[in-house]
Amino acid sequence: MLYARSRQVPASLAAVVISAVALWALALNGGEGPGDPRLPVLFLATGAMVTSIGLGGQDLALDRTAAIRWAPRRAAHVLLAGAVVAATLLTVRAMGEDMTTTAFVVRDGAGLTGLAALGTVLLGGRYAWTVPFAWLSYSIFAPPPTSVPMEVASWLLLPSGTAAGTWTALVLMAVGTAAYAVAGPRR
Numbered sequence: 001m002l003y004a005r006s007r008q009v010p011a012s013l014a015a016v017v018i019s020a021v022a023l024w025a026l027a028l029n030g031g032e033g034p035g036d037p038r039l040p041v042l043f044l045a046t047g048a049m050v051t052s053i054g055l056g057g058q059d060l061a062l063d064r065t066a067a068i069r070w071a072p073r074r075a076a077h078v079l080l081a082g083a084v085v086a087a088t089l090l091t092v093r094a095m096g097e098d099m100t101t102t103a104f105v106v107r108d109g110a111g112l113t114g115l116a117a118l119g120t121v122l123l124g125g126r127y128a129w130t131v132p133f134a135w136l137s138y139s140i141f142a143p144p145p146t147s148v149p150m151e152v153a154s155w156l157l158l159p160s161g162t163a164a165g166t167w168t169a170l171v172l173m174a175v176g177t178a179a180y181a182v183a184g185p186r187r
Helices: 002-006 009-028 038-055 060-065 070-094 102-123 130-141 148-153 163-183
Strands: none
Touching (some): 009 038, 038 070, 038 102, 038 130, 148 163
16 A cells, blocks of 8 residues: 555546546547547546656665565556556446547557656656657647558557557557666656
């Protein structure tokens, strides 16, 4: 319980639930239809951003000198955060608002969680949210992709069956989780 409080899990969970209620309310108003991925991606990015704050501990020196091995715990923390955010969106979807496919939610949730973990390693827990936010901003305002590098850059809004989007999300999740598990948050 102390670990969860020190990582701001209750506040992050509350923010995810409030975002889910807002998403549900927006989806009830119609939105752009079930084929538009922007609303689910916005929720997944918000979830990754609010959970990224808890990836940095209160005392980094204590984290680095503890007698327990932090790498498995850090990896579990990242994976659990991503699973909670994705499960929350899937719950909203199960309540009758079919906004996107399960494969899309899993892919984008994993990639954004990996970006948040990578942001924690590069920028620290306080500014880790900026990396998923920057990629989301680019994806929303970028022109439609016409080549594979552009598909990689705008993977967030690609359909779930797109190979470039799936591989980009998998690489981001693997690299972000591994970097965070090994290096921990930036001081």
